[in-house]
Amino acid sequence: MKALVTGGAGFIGSHLVDHLVTEGIEVVVVDNLSMGKLTNIKHRNQVKIHIEDVQNQQFMQQLLQTERFDYIYFLAAVASVADSIERPAETHLTNHTAVLSMLEYIRQSKLPLKQFLFTSSAAVYGNLPELPKRENSQVDPLSPYAIDKYATERYVLAYGKLYDLPTVCVRFFNVYGPRQNPSSPYSGVLSILTDCLSQERPFTLYGDGLQTRDFIYISDVIQAIWLITTNQVQQQVFNVANGRELSLMTIIKAYEKIAGRQLKVRSTVSRTGEVKRSVANINKLIKLGYSTQWSLEAGLCQYWKGVQHAGS
Template sequence: MAKILITGGAGFIGSNLAHALVKDNDITIIDDLSMGKEENIADIDVTFYHHDVCDSAFMHKLLSENKFDYIYYLAAVSSVADSVVRPLETHRVNQESVVDTLEYIRTEKLPIKKFLFTSSAAVYGNLPDFPKTETSHVDPLTPYAIDKYASERFTIDYGNLYNLPTVAVRFFNVYGPRQNPESPYSGVLSIITECMKNNKPFTLYGDGLQTRDFVYVGDVVNALIKLATETNESTVYNIANGGETTLIDVIRTYEDISGIKLEITYKDSRHGDIKKSKADISKLKNVGFEPQWSLEDGLRNYWKYYSEN
């Protein structure tokens, strides 16, 4: 039985990961509940701390007392727009807390098996390289993307310079159960789902022809566990489906599944919004990962979950 720490573990991806790992492992979760919800983990047996990862004294004590085997670092202010409004505060969570944790592991020689940091496809920006490979040019356009890129590089460099077992991932558009629709900057599919269920208009920024690589959270969780437990190289991996769908096509597919017509209000694109996004996932496939969920199957499962909860 491994000892596992999931920062941000009451959030969308973190709680799905905790559900997948809890059966055979001893799980500790830390989350300040700014985006996560305690109800996401209420039905599983975990040790939960309602706390801020920026409290380094608390984090150091937790790390030294528990000697975790695996650390999945998902804690973040994941709103791009929030990072534009509050660049310094979000920097503390999205970069400083990560480096502080890595440095404590290094200086205290903590015997971890893997530190996995979750970065974002936002690091690629709007550059023309397509599809995005891990060696594509990066052009982070917001404080959020800058911090994600810097923390990802710190994670990899701590692996290569200090021989810590680390790995980083770049999430593309993840969707699925337990996604929080309450922030205006949540994943677009959680907001669409909320609008459909409550018969509210959905605000679409741009013309709807922007493309995204949507990946179901079940596939993301499988990829995270595989990369934490079955890889040895300190490097970065795209986590995505490897497909490309326009937002308007996703909406039409979802309407067919739910049987609900979405009322759409069109507005101008937001500054920093990305036009085209698609991942090359050959590197992830090379370690034995294959996506199991098509967009249609994932949306059907998401709608079923949402309708029942």
């Protein structure tokens, strides 16, 4: 079995690559290293790595033709809402065009495939009042990033149905854990919180801190993806989350307790396009056999231990 992971040197991608290797799958990574690092990949001596951009259609098509992948996991993305607002046309090329180009080449070339998994985002739901968010909930994408993710989902599912391709989409909620880069503008809030606590630097709080999120530890994300792969699910969308709504202030208090430190907080106005409340319904995933292995407290403890170990 052979798998392609685009964005495989990034935070989530590298954890997925490591898992696939342990499952005995031959893995090929494509990553331009704009956010990822080769050192993120634990088993990199067992992985074929191409430092290349997914926008390079000629390269990607040649790779697909040569390698004949069984599984394709499309994680490459410009994953910042703020960046997509600043550079909508440029981020669109990675977040939408690159995926569509790959699907079209697979279709035209009639490449055999067991699964094409596209990673979308909870950002597609926007600020609509219905909670928890179900996969069939109304969507209201508020930023170019969220719009691209939703539009690409629609293409991925339509290609599955129209051309009999084994496609599936996952909507990540707020993923955290080791290998997040806190200095990156794309980084999640927990990564930035961890860095501020560790370095005793002030944390910039946007808004009142009452905005809520559904945080999921990286190991549970990999569990979810692997369940979707092994169940050979097709032409569906899955929320990948914990199913628990927590405010940012609640998170800060819990993390201060775990770290045994008080966070210095600097408050400022809310960010444009930011979602106020977010929590997922994960019943579809549970039906596949998913169960959350990591509570927020356990995940934060593990994350903090790793940071302290790396710093010592």
